[in-house]
Amino acid sequence: MRLTDAEKAMRDGQGGEAVAAAMDLLIRYGEALGAECLVETHNVTGTVTATTPFMRDFALEKGGMDAVFSEFSLDSRKVVNIPKVKAFSSHLQLGFDPHHPQEMGLSEEMVRFYRKSEAETARLGVQILNTCTPYQVGNVPTRGEHCAWMESSAVVYCNSVLGARTNTEGRESVGAAMLTCRIPDWGFHRDEGRRGTLGIHLDIPVETVEDWGLLGYWMGDWVQERVPVITGVGQVPNLPKLKHFGAAASSSGGVEMFHLVGITPEANTREQAYGGNTPTELRHYGARERAATLERINATGKDRQVDYVMLGCPHYTIEQIWEAAQLIEGRKVNPGTALWIWTPRAIKEIATRNGYTKIIEDAGGKILTDSCSAMSRAVPPGTRVVALDSAKQAHYLPAILGVQAWFGTTAQCIDAACTGRWSAA
Amino acid sequence: MNSAVIETIVIRGRKVVPGVAEGEALVTTEPISGWGGVDPRTGTIVEVRHELRGQSFAGKVLVFPGAKGSSGWSAMFHLARVMGTAPAAWLFNQMTAKVALGTVVTHAPAMTDFDIDPLTVIRTGDWVRVDADAGIVTITRK
Numbered sequence: 001m002r003l004t005d006a007e008k009a010m011r012d013g014q015g016g017e018a019v020a021a022a023m024d025l026l027i028r029y030g031e032a033l034g035a036e037c038l039v040e041t042h043n044v045t046g047t048v049t050a051t052t053p054f055m056r057d058f059a060l061e062k063g064g065m066d067a068v069f070s071e072f073s074l075d076s077r078k079v080v081n082i083p084k085v086k087a088f089s090s091h092l093q094l095g096f097d098p099h100h101p102q103e104m105g106l107s108e109e110m111v112r113f114y115r116k117s118e119a120e121t122a123r124l125g126v127q128i129l130n131t132c133t134p135y136q137v138g139n140v141p142t143r144g145e146h147c148a149w150m151e152s153s154a155v156v157y158c159n160s161v162l163g164a165r166t167n168t169e170g171r172e173s174v175g176a177a178m179l180t181c182r183i184p185d186w187g188f189h190r191d192e193g194r195r196g197t198l199g200i201h202l203d204i205p206v207e208t209v210e211d212w213g214l215l216g217y218w219m220g221d222w223v224q225e226r227v228p229v230i231t232g233v234g235q236v237p238n239l240p241k242l243k244h245f246g247a248a249a250s251s252s253g254g255v256e257m258f259h260l261v262g263i264t265p266e267a268n269t270r271e272q273a274y275g276g277n278t279p280t281e282l283r284h285y286g287a288r289e290r291a292a293t294l295e296r297i298n299a300t301g302k303d304r305q306v307d308y309v310m311l312g313c314p315h316y317t318i319e320q321i322w323e324a325a326q327l328i329e330g331r332k333v334n335p336g337t338a339l340w341i342w343t344p345r346a347i348k349e350i351a352t353r354n355g356y357t358k359i360i361e362d363a364g365g366k367i368l369t370d371s372c373s374a375m376s377r378a379v380p381p382g383t384r385v386v387a388l389d390s391a392k393q394a395h396y397l398p399a400i401l402g403v404q405a406w407f408g409t410t411a412q413c414i415d416a417a418c419t420g421r422w423s424a425a
Numbered sequence: 426m427n428s429a430v431i432e433t434i435v436i437r438g439r440k441v442v443p444g445v446a447e448g449e450a451l452v453t454t455e456p457i458s459g460w461g462g463v464d465p466r467t468g469t470i471v472e473v474r475h476e477l478r479g480q481s482f483a484g485k486v487l488v489f490p491g492a493k494g495s496s497g498w499s500a501m502f503h504l505a506r507v508m509g510t511a512p513a514a515w516l517f518n519q520m521t522a523k524v525a526l527g528t529v530v531t532h533a534p535a536m537t538d539f540d541i542d543p544l545t546v547i548r549t550g551d552w553v554r555v556d557a558d559a560g561i562v563t564i565t566r567k
Binding site: 058169172187396 | 439441523
């Protein structure tokens with residue numbers, strides 16, 4: 001791989017041992033990919049903190065949080081002193097919500113250890129956003145900005161909706177990028193990697209959050225890792241819709257970028273979206289595809305009695321919390337059912353100031369932060385059947401926890417929370 | 426009396442992670458998920474609908490099409506390496522950021538871009554020697 005003089009200096013230790021270890025990993029990773037060089041990045045999103053008993057024991061045994069960062073964020077077996085990060089870096093969601101230890105089934109000792117780990121991460125200069133949606137709370141990359149992001153739903157939003165550039169990075173590559181402001185120049189960093197390769201035409205209106213989730217789930221299953229170009233979009237989708245769309249497509253498949261012709265930044269026209277590529281295939285999405293997808297997502301749903309309604313995958317926007325609060329105001333959550341809504345902490349603060357937290361709590365629901373049930377594996381005790389307005393969560397929760405899942409609209413989910421029954425579909 | 430016939434096949438490819446290792450092949454035509462797909466404590470595939478569910482890749486030469494799923498792919502196989510359950514070597518067809526980083530952090534030799542698709546010539550149980558530095562895979566079938 002071709003390195004600049006500054007990169008060679010980092011590799012050779014001029015920035016210290018941790019920077020040298022970071023550069024060594026980036027070179028090994030870039031060569032594995034077949035990249036020709038590295039690209040500068042000043043926007044990194046990933047996971048640094050330690051939230052598992054294994055990580056806690058590793059830290060205690062091998063030399064504290066520097067040992068955890070050396071091994072799991074830099075792939076360095078030697079424990080090196082970790083300096084403050086150079087790149088603007090945001091922390092992703094965690095394996096639990098540290099503010100709700102009881103719901104998470106967390107011991108006090110695990111919370112104490114996490115607090116220490118979080119303080120250390122903050123000291124390094126990593127922003128404790130603790131969300132899968134950094135673009136909601138202070139990290140909105142601009143078009144063309146080179147990023148190094150983890151989290152598939154954030155990656156597809158970053159590339160497609162914002163027009164910024166990132167591959168699906170992992171814990172080690174983002175750790176190295178934080179210290180060096182570099183990442184391999186490969187895949188979605190390059191123009192040729194971003195062009196559409198196949199097409200989808202919408203034969204039916206796709207308008208609601210549910211519609212976009214269904215389209216995304218259908219699309220991901222078909223296109224897998226390819227870059228689809230979608231034509232026939234009517235009403236312009238907003239943030240909650242595109243957040244759900246990308247998350248669904250990166251769950252049933254590995255979609256990291258899509259183009260909506262006339263809407264997303266690199267698709268003013270169909271020609272621009274393909275950038276000279278000839279589409280390898282074109283499919284139509286109509287009523288039959290929508291119905292079959294809904295049936296597929298609901299494949300595990302059998303019993304109508306709902307134990308747990310989970311909203312907020314990806315983390316809810318303030319608009320979605322407002323909607324949920326309006327739907328539930330003056331009603332009560334069924335005694336045998338729990339309602340948990342997940343959002344970034346910064347948005348919960350707004351929800352609280354707006355009175356939505358009180359409305360939801362008065363009804364018997366809870367607003368949780370920093371995590372979700374798929375990440376934390378935490379659900380209310382005795383949960384067998386869940387109701388969800390997220391295709392992504394409906395994909396993962398039955399696989400991870402063995403529960404039955406019903407997928408529908410937010411209104412259907414709130415109804416299920418209040419009646420204890422799934423009456424849709 | 427039957428004497429065992431030993432057949433040897435050689436295929437060539439590109440080095441992804443340097444090194445030389447050998448072991449028994451574990452072959453799948455299905456992509457592998459990291460987070461939610463493997464248990465690093467035991468080195469087994471746990472994805473519900475995967476054809477290798479319940480099988481161990483620890484110390485094996487894992488032959489597979491590529492990586493799928495969450496960006497936690499590398500972190501899971503990294504944990505497997507630290508826990509001593511990672512594959513001995515990797516052979517795969519589709520390059521992605523996930524599989525590149527995941528194989529790099531296990532420090533086990535890995536190869537891709539083959540002259541002959543390894544999924545068509547390697548069977549589970551074959552003895553496979555991976556010389557990533559020389560770009561050569563030697564398959565011995567009993």
